[in-house]
Amino acid sequence: MEKVIAGYSVDVTEEGYLTNKGQWNKEIAEAIAKEIGIDELTEGHWKVIEFIQKDLAKTEKMPTIRRVKNAGGIETKELYRLFPEGPLLKATKIAGLSKPVSCV
Amino acid sequence: MKRILILGAGTAGTMMANHLVKKVNKNEWLITIVDQYEKHYYQPGFLFIPFGIYSEKDVIKEKTDLLPKGVEYIQASVELIEAEKKQVILGDAKTIPYDILIIATGCEIVPGEVEGVDQGWRKDIFDFYTIEGAVALRDKLKDWEGGKLVVHISEMPIKCPVAPLEFVFLADWFFREKKKNRKKVELCYVTPLDSAFTKQKCADVLSDYFPQKNIDLIKNFSVSHVDAESRKLVSLDDREVTYDLLVTIPVNMGSKLIARSDLGDDLNFVPTDKHTLQSKAYENIFVIGDATDIPASKAGSVAHFEAEILTDNILSYINNKPLTASFDGHANCFIESGYNKALLIDFNYEIEPVEGTFPLPGIGPFSLLKETRINHLGKLAFRHIYWNMLLKGIPIPTVSPDMKKSGKKLEGLAVDVQS
Structure with missing residues (x-):
């Protein structure tokens, strides 16, 4: 479905995850963050978002919390402080990526 | 002689040995399987032990009793896989060269x-x-x-x-x-x-x-x-x-051997093509069962379905043909719910568990996603099927490696596009 976020018309899933990462930009990220209760994206938030985007492009797999810690150098406690409750669900949504699904 | 080397004689490795021994040309190929332990465990039975339903004798056999004749079995630990050199170094420093490696080293609790x-x-x-x-x-x-x-x-x-x-x-x-x-x-x-x-x-x-x-x-x-x-x-x-x-x-993590050999992800699972079961890093390394990183359940049923697919692909690989057999993520699991009842679920990468009948559409005898006594009896009977059919690579009649859509209520189901 289509949704207008920060003045841009983008394609999203029912849960609000972007389906075309080419439509993503930083203004959209900030708007989604506000929508899900993160008022301001700090340097710490951006470090996580950029790591997830880069790692996904490199490995073709959505990184896990463990990988964000090991390869991204972001402590899990810190990750939860930045994105409370479901950190990867929130961070991927803000990063314009698909919802991480536990397949098994 | 060329060698197919299988690491791990658990569920997946034992099935591969039994499949391949019947299919490869023995004048050309030697099949070797390495495992450090003597005992083979029927792991689904562990669930029943704390409640006194099964005891140790129900879940343990000697590995050597389950491996076919014509396969070389080495009981040893593995120190390192040297993928570039196409060889494996055992715990006693002995080196085993291979042409094709099958990693079936499973996963373990940490x-x-x-x-x-x-x-x-x-x-x-x-x-x-x-x-x-x-x-x-x-x-x-x-x-x-x-x-x-x-x-x-x-x-x-x-x-x-x-x-x-x-x-x-x-x-x-x-x-x-x-x-x-x-x-x-x-x-x-x-x-x-x-x-x-x-x-x-x-x-x-x-x-x-x-x-x-x-x-x-x-x-x-x-x-x-x-x-x-x-x-x-x-x-x-x-x-x-x-x-x-x-x-x-x-x-749950893959074997430390995978980490030592620099072949794994953050949990020591080996990056693997989810359809062909070929490792992503080396074309002569294949991976099966719990050792892979594919988005399927880590379960014996999955290893069983994978084994049929992987056998076909290894034969194709040997003959320089494209790997056309494709694993669909098929899993089939009984879920004990207590009071002598169980549910059964049957699903794959795309289709989540739904209601229906299994394995015969409209007949059963098992009911999918529903609690029945017959499902529970199926779970108990499964131990015999495991020892006598699954491990030996004997296909179960009417149960194919590809998940069947017939007999399932699929109306209105959202297909999992992520996988």
Whole structure:
């Protein structure tokens, strides 16, 4: 479905995850963050978002919390402080990526 | 002679040995299988041991009794896979060269990954994913006076993702029917997932069982550490769950051999093509069973279906043909729900578990995503099928490696596009 976020018309899933990462930009990220209760994206938030985007492009797999810690150098406690409750669900949504699904 | 080397003589490795020995040209190919242990365990049986339904003798056989003639078996640990040199170094420093390597080294629990677990280990913190753990837990439950029993999953993925659910359902039955002290036992299920199970329709069905069986369900709980002294689980967002007896599913990781050989991801699982089962890094390395990183359940049924596909692909590889056999993520799992009943689920990468009949469309005898007594009998009969058919690579009539859509209620089902 289509949704207008920060003045841009983008394609999203029912849960609000972007389906075309080419439509993503930083203004959209900030708007989604506000929508899900993160008022301001700090340097710490951006470090996580950029790591997830880069790692996904490199490995073709959505990184896990463990990988964000090991390869991204972001402590899990810190990750939860930045994105409370479901950190990867929130961070991927803000990063314009698909919802991480536990397949098994 | 060229060599196919299989690392690991567990469920997946044993099946591959049995398949390949019948299919490859023995004048050209030697099949070697390496494993460090003597015993083969029927791992689905571990679930029943703490409740006294099965004992050790039901779940243990000698590996050598299960491997076919014509396969070279070496009992040894493996120190290193040197993929560039196409060779493996054993624990005794002996080198084995290979032309094709099949990694079937499985996964294992690593209790030390969650801080504090080691302090209470086998005192008031137990597992049932190892024979030692299952037996220790049986002995603990024998004299346990009651209190708060917490079943806990540390982190996904885990081997047999339905087993913890089965454990808590069986515990309810065990304390009510066998120990007659259910009133003295509080049951609690703690999961990092946002529902009882990973697949939505199945989670919806199972969620209803929690209030019915008076089991407390705590979701979205990502464990930070265990405070073994004051007996509580602490989450990363500072929630706490107290326990008297903790049955934890520790973090599951691939073999340390994979890490030493620099072939794995952050959990030591080997990056693998989810359809061909070829490793992503080396074209002459294939991976099967729990050792892969593919988004399928870590379960014996998955290894069984994979084995048929992988056998075809290895034969294609030997003959320089494209790898056309494609694994669809098919899994088939009984879920014990207590009181001599069970559910059955059958699903793949795209299609989540739904209602229906299995394996014969419209006939069964098993019912999908529904609690029946026949499903429970199927689960119990499965042990014999495992020892006598599955491990030997004998196909089960009417059960194909590709998941069948017939006999399933698929209307209105959202297809999982992510996988």
